[in-house]
Amino acid sequence: METRASHILVGSFVLAFLAGLIAFAIWIAKVDLDAEYQDYDILFDGSVSGLYKRSIVYYLGIPVGDVRDITLAPHDSEKVRVLVRLRSEVPVNEGTIARLEFQGLTGVAYIEIKGSPQGAARLTALPGQERPVIQSEASVFQEVFETAPNLINEAILTVGRIQKLLDDENLKNMASILENTDRATRNIADGTEDIDGLVADVRTVMAQVNDTAGKLGALADSGNQFMQEDADRLVNEAVETLKSAQRMIDRVDALVAANEDNVTQFVSGSLPEITRMIMDLRSTARSLSRLVSKIEHNPAETLFGPNEGTYDLESRKVKETEQ
Amino acid sequence: MSQENKFQQVLAVAGLSLLVGACGPLISFGDDGPADTVYALRYDGGYPGTNSGPVVFVDEPTVAEGLKGEKVAVALDGNQLVTIDGVRWAAPVADLVRNYITRALGHQTDAQMVGDGGLDIKSACRLGAKIWAMEFVPGASARDDKVRVSIELSLVRMKDSMLLSKPTVAKTVTVGGKGDRAVMDAFNMAMSDVSAEMVSWFQASYRSCAEG
Numbered sequence: 001m002e003t004r005a006s007h008i009l010v011g012s013f014v015l016a017f018l019a020g021l022i023a024f025a026i027w028i029a030k031v032d033l034d035a036e037y038q039d040y041d042i043l044f045d046g047s048v049s050g051l052y053k054r055s056i057v058y059y060l061g062i063p064v065g066d067v068r069d070i071t072l073a074p075h076d077s078e079k080v081r082v083l084v085r086l087r088s089e090v091p092v093n094e095g096t097i098a099r100l101e102f103q104g105l106t107g108v109a110y111i112e113i114k115g116s117p118q119g120a121a122r123l124t125a126l127p128g129q130e131r132p133v134i135q136s137e138a139s140v141f142q143e144v145f146e147t148a149p150n151l152i153n154e155a156i157l158t159v160g161r162i163q164k165l166l167d168d169e170n171l172k173n174m175a176s177i178l179e180n181t182d183r184a185t186r187n188i189a190d191g192t193e194d195i196d197g198l199v200a201d202v203r204t205v206m207a208q209v210n211d212t213a214g215k216l217g218a219l220a221d222s223g224n225q226f227m228q229e230d231a232d233r234l235v236n237e238a239v240e241t242l243k244s245a246q247r248m249i250d251r252v253d254a255l256v257a258a259n260e261d262n263v264t265q266f267v268s269g270s271l272p273e274i275t276r277m278i279m280d281l282r283s284t285a286r287s288l289s290r291l292v293s294k295i296e297h298n299p300a301e302t303l304f305g306p307n308e309g310t311y312d313l314e315s316r317k318v319k320e321t322e323q
Numbered sequence: 324m325s326q327e328n329k330f331q332q333v334l335a336v337a338g339l340s341l342l343v344g345a346c347g348p349l350i351s352f353g354d355d356g357p358a359d360t361v362y363a364l365r366y367d368g369g370y371p372g373t374n375s376g377p378v379v380f381v382d383e384p385t386v387a388e389g390l391k392g393e394k395v396a397v398a399l400d401g402n403q404l405v406t407i408d409g410v411r412w413a414a415p416v417a418d419l420v421r422n423y424i425t426r427a428l429g430h431q432t433d434a435q436m437v438g439d440g441g442l443d444i445k446s447a448c449r450l451g452a453k454i455w456a457m458e459f460v461p462g463a464s465a466r467d468d469k470v471r472v473s474i475e476l477s478l479v480r481m482k483d484s485m486l487l488s489k490p491t492v493a494k495t496v497t498v499g500g501k502g503d504r505a506v507m508d509a510f511n512m513a514m515s516d517v518s519a520e521m522v523s524w525f526q527a528s529y530r531s532c533a534e535g
Binding site for chain 2: 308309310311312313314316318319
């Protein structure tokens with residue numbers, strides 16, 4: 001007996017299975033057929049260790065794209081160019097910043113894109129650029145990883161210095177300082193009794209000062225009496241003396257006023273002349289002294305001059321003078 | 324007066340004459356050799372006019388060693404100093420230079436320059452001079468002979484005894500020929516060059532005499 005299958009039913013089943021398979025493949029591949037994408041370049045300074053192709057790109061924590069390619073920057077070997085593909089509705093403007101972040105401590109990196117203020121212009125490719133370039137900045141983790149070695153080195157140095165500071169000798173000194181401090185504190189506490197005694201002495205001294213002030217007041221009273229009686233006579237004498245001095249100054253002043261021109265001429269003209277005359281007299285006295293010495297030593301040379309050579313212009317030679 | 328006294332007087336005169344005559348071998352009054360040729364140092368220009376600027380007293384210059392007197396100094400190698408034979412200045416070098424400066428500055432500036440005889444005139448400034456060199460410097464041959472003049476000047480304001488300026492002017496002139504006349508002409512040329520520089524300095528300085 002021959003099985004009579006329905007060809008229509010089998011064909012329908014096969015087609016339905018294939019359609020379901022295709023739908024499953026699309027679902028499993030997360031293919032969004034309606035989505036539109038836009039490519040961007042991101043230039044990172046330094047290493048992008050932990051970042052791979054297909055790594056996720058987040059915008060404010062929302063996955064909006066992935067990494068398509070990672071290469072060195074075309075004209076700068078110290079930078080890394082990361083090609084990312086983002087959904088076209090992601091607002092990538094001129095103030096947008098990309099940052100390399102890490103997921104926990106696993107070392108897997110992703111790119112976090114930070115939004116820009118609203119109203120900023122849409123990011124476009126500049127002349128000479130293949131795609132728009134999103135600005136990047138170092139993440140906190142990158143800075144920590146870069147500075148960590150220096151921090152560790154400095155920490156090691158600091159620990160070494162603390163060890164030197166806290167060596168046995170210094171610890172011994174610290175113990176001695178603490179012991180001295182304790183002793184000083186104890187002395188201060190004991191000294192409060194002395195301070196009480198000191199305050200009592202100060203009170204006594206203040207009483208004596210009050211007594212002395214009273215005596216000084218009495219002395220001032222007697223000084224007042226002196227000023228009222230004897231000082232009158234002294235003041236009268238002083239006034240007379242000042243009057244005499246004033247009269248003498250007036251006379252000198254009148255004398256100078258009457259001869260002002262002469263005095264001025266004497267001061268401005270004659271005094272310098274007198275100074276010059278004194279200088280000339282000194283010079284003359286020196287010359288006379290030399291002359292007298294010469295006469296004493298050799299009178300003939302003084303009268304007729306020394307026997308010194310002369311230069312003959314004709315023969316161009318020096319000849320001695322005969323006397 | 325008796326005859327005896329007259330005889331004593333005659334005897335005393337005769338004895339004194341004999342005494343002076345006896346000193347003859349000891350004292351020589353020189354011979355009748357050739358006279359020195361005398362030269363002047365003369366400013367080759369006009370005389371001061373009716374100037375109205377400040378009065379400046381030109382003090383008597385002081386001179387360096389070996390330049391005093393009327394003899395013409397010669398500077399030889401090894402710092403040796405002699406004088407030219409048979410030639411002298413008409414007056415001591417200090418007087419010649421003082422007269423030259425007084426006349427040159429009085430002629431070419433508006434200052435009233437007073438020199439010798441002007442001590443009793445009230446002056447605004449005193450111009451001092453130190454003659455460091457005024458000497459003939461013979462060379463290896465006559466063509467290399469030179470004369471050298473170097474004078475240091477100092478302008479002092481009398482009102483406050485302030486030194487306004489103190490330059491030194493030095494000139495060297497080649498002697499253009501042989502004999503004493505050529506040498507003395509060279510001295511006059513050198514002094515003319517010195518006075519030209521001196522005038523330009525004085526023009527810029529003497530106005531300060533009235534300040535202060």
